[in-house]
Amino acid sequence: MLALLLALQAVQSPLAQRSDSAVPVHDALHYDIALTIPDTGNVISGRVETVWLIAGPEPLAIDLDSAMVVSSFQTPGRRAGIGTWRREGGRLLLPQRLQVGDTLVTRIQYTGVPAAGLVFATNGSGQRVVFADNWPDQARRWFPSHDYPGDKASVAFHVEVAAGMQVRANGVLERVDTVAAGHAVWHYRIREPIPTYTMVVGAAHFAVTPMGNAACQLKCVPQSVWTFPIDSAWSVDGPFRAVNAMVDLFTEQFGTYPYEELAHVQAVTQYGGVENSGAIWYDNKAIARHTFPERTVAHEIGHQWFGDGVTEGDWHHLWLSEGFATYLAALWAEHAGGDSALAAAMSGAAQSVFKSKITERPILDFETMDLMGLLNSNNYPKGSWVLHSLRGLVGDSTFFAGMQLYYARFRNGNALSSDFAAAMNETAGQDLTWYFLQALTQPGYPDLVVRAAQAGDSLTLTIRQVQPEAWGTYRMPGLEFLVDGRLLRVDVEGRESTASFSGFAVAPEKIRVDPGGWWLHTTRIE
Ligand SMILES: [Zn+2]
Numbered sequence: 001m002l003a004l005l006l007a008l009q010a011v012q013s014p015l016a017q018r019s020d021s022a023v024p025v026h027d028a029l030h031y032d033i034a035l036t037i038p039d040t041g042n043v044i045s046g047r048v049e050t051v052w053l054i055a056g057p058e059p060l061a062i063d064l065d066s067a068m069v070v071s072s073f074q075t076p077g078r079r080a081g082i083g084t085w086r087r088e089g090g091r092l093l094l095p096q097r098l099q100v101g102d103t104l105v106t107r108i109q110y111t112g113v114p115a116a117g118l119v120f121a122t123n124g125s126g127q128r129v130v131f132a133d134n135w136p137d138q139a140r141r142w143f144p145s146h147d148y149p150g151d152k153a154s155v156a157f158h159v160e161v162a163a164g165m166q167v168r169a170n171g172v173l174e175r176v177d178t179v180a181a182g183h184a185v186w187h188y189r190i191r192e193p194i195p196t197y198t199m200v201v202g203a204a205h206f207a208v209t210p211m212g213n214a215a216c217q218l219k220c221v222p223q224s225v226w227t228f229p230i231d232s233a234w235s236v237d238g239p240f241r242a243v244n245a246m247v248d249l250f251t252e253q254f255g256t257y258p259y260e261e262l263a264h265v266q267a268v269t270q271y272g273g274v275e276n277s278g279a280i281w282y283d284n285k286a287i288a289r290h291t292f293p294e295r296t297v298a299h300e301i302g303h304q305w306f307g308d309g310v311t312e313g314d315w316h317h318l319w320l321s322e323g324f325a326t327y328l329a330a331l332w333a334e335h336a337g338g339d340s341a342l343a344a345a346m347s348g349a350a351q352s353v354f355k356s357k358i359t360e361r362p363i364l365d366f367e368t369m370d371l372m373g374l375l376n377s378n379n380y381p382k383g384s385w386v387l388h389s390l391r392g393l394v395g396d397s398t399f400f401a402g403m404q405l406y407y408a409r410f411r412n413g414n415a416l417s418s419d420f421a422a423a424m425n426e427t428a429g430q431d432l433t434w435y436f437l438q439a440l441t442q443p444g445y446p447d448l449v450v451r452a453a454q455a456g457d458s459l460t461l462t463i464r465q466v467q468p469e470a471w472g473t474y475r476m477p478g479l480e481f482l483v484d485g486r487l488l489r490v491d492v493e494g495r496e497s498t499a500s501f502s503g504f505a506v507a508p509e510k511i512r513v514d515p516g517g518w519w520l521h522t523t524r525i526e
Helices: 002-012 229-237 243-254 284-288 294-305 319-337 339-354 378-394 396-410 417-428 433-441
Strands: 027-036 044-053 060-063 068-074 086-088 091-094 103-112 118-122 128-132 153-162 166-169 172-178 183-194 201-204 207-214 221-227 262-267 279-283 310-312 413-415 447-455 458-465 476-483 486-492 496-502 511-513 522-525
Touching: 060 103, 068 091, 153 166, 153 201, 166 183, 207 229, 207 243, 221 229, 221 243, 229 284, 243 262, 243 294, 243 319, 243 396, 262 284, 262 294, 279 284, 279 294, 294 319, 310 319, 310 396, 319 339, 319 378, 319 417, 339 378, 378 396, 378 417, 378 433, 396 413, 396 417, 417 433, 447 511, 458 476, 458 486, 486 496, 511 522
Parallel strands: 027 153, 221 262, 262 279, 310 413, 447 522
Antiparallel strands: 027 044, 044 103, 060 091, 068 103, 086 091, 118 128, 128 201, 153 183, 166 201, 172 183, 207 221, 447 458, 458 496, 476 486, 476 511
16 A cells, blocks of 8 residues: 555656657567668658567557558468557557567558658758658658657668668668669668667768777777768868767766767758767758857767667656756866856856746646657756756766766666656755756746845845746755855745855955856846
C-alpha cells in the first residue's frame, strides 16, 4: 500500500508528467532500412525490417505516411497469432496475439514521394543533394517506424544511390557495394539505440576531411567533416576546427561519448543544426555564406550526450535536450574563453528569456501540443539557466557529478525531468525537488527590488519580489550581495526577505546583486 501510494505520488509529480498525444505500446528494437534514392525525380522505394518486442495485446501500430504505398507487408518466420495488416491514416495496424516478451519481425516494402522528412534539393554548386530532416516526427514520412522519442532503436542503413554520390548516415560505414546501372549501396550501422528523429541519411557529392581522434583518454572517437567541396577549406579551418577539443571537454565533464564515430555534415535542413546521432547535420547555406558559428557546433556535439545519448521520454521534457545542449555550448565558451565568455553566453540567454512571450508559460508546458512551438526560449535559453543556477546552488563538483550520474544511468535510454532531479538529489545528498518545481513548473523569473538601510553599526537588506502574481515567488538560498567589497548572503524566499549585517558604520556606496551571475533575475536597487 505504501509502495502504491509512493508510486502514485511519483506519477502525479509534474516533473514526471507525460502528455504526448500518442505513446506506442510495443518496443522497436532494431530497424534495417534498405532505401533506393533515384537518379532523377523523388520517388523512393524502401524495404524496412524491424524487430519488435511485444508488450501487450494491442495491434502493432507503425507510423508510415499515406504518401508511401505499401506493396508488401510480411512477418518472416511467423504466421500463428498474426492477423491481417491494414492501413489507418498515417499508420499501419497489424493485429497480433503473441505473448508479452515475444519478438516479431516485420518486413515492409513501399514506394512513393515523401511529402516531407526526406528533402530533394540542389546545392549552391547546382548539384543534386538528398537529406533527411526528421525533427520532430517526420521520419514516418519516409520509413515505417515507431516515430516517438520514447522508443529508441539501433539501425542499419543500406542506401542505393547513383555513382558519384556519397552517402552519410548514422554510425559506422561498413562497406560500399557496386551494383548494377553504375549504382552503389552504402551500408551504415549504429549499434546503440537512438531516437527516430535522429535516424538520417544524406546523399551528395562531399569532400570528406578526417579530423583525427578525440577523447582517447577514455575511448577514441574518430571525427570527420563532410561538406560540399567548395565549402571544405573554410569549414575545417573555421567552425569545425575545435571539434576534438569539444568532444574531449564533454567526455571529461559527462562521460564517454555514446557512439563509435562522429561526422559533421553540411546538409539541407530547415534548422541551423540537427543533432543526428553520430552524424550531425548543419545548415548548408550558413556554411556557404561563411557565417556559420562555432557555438552551433558545440551545441550539436553537446546533444550527442543529452538529447541523443539520454533522450527526453516525452516531447514536453524537451529542455532535457535543448536546455542541456544550450548550456553545453556555454560550457564550451567557458572552456575556450574563460569566465567572461560564460557570463556573456548566460547574459545573452537571459535577454532572450526577458523579451520572450513564452516566459509567461512554464518550461514544462503540458498544455501545448504544437511540437514546433516547443522550439522556444523556455526550452533553450531558460533551460540552460536551470542548469546554470543549479550549478551555482550545489557547486561545481556536485553539479558535474550529478550530470555524470544522470548520463551514466540513462545513457542510450530515455528520461523525464523527475529522473534528472532524482540523480541530482542523490548526488547532492539533499532534496532539491523545490528547486526543480520552481524552475520547471513556474513561469517567469524573479524581479527583485533591493533596499539597503544603514543605521548605527548595521546594514539591513530588504529584498522584495515584484514579479507578476501569476509567476509566484521564488526561493534563492544564499543570494549574494557584494556591498563595498564585502560578500553578504541572504536567503531569499517569499514576497519580502530581510537580513541585517553588522560592521556597517556608514551607508554603503556600491551594491552588486548576484555578482557571480548564478541566478536568472532582474533587479532594481532603490
Ligand atoms: Zn539543439
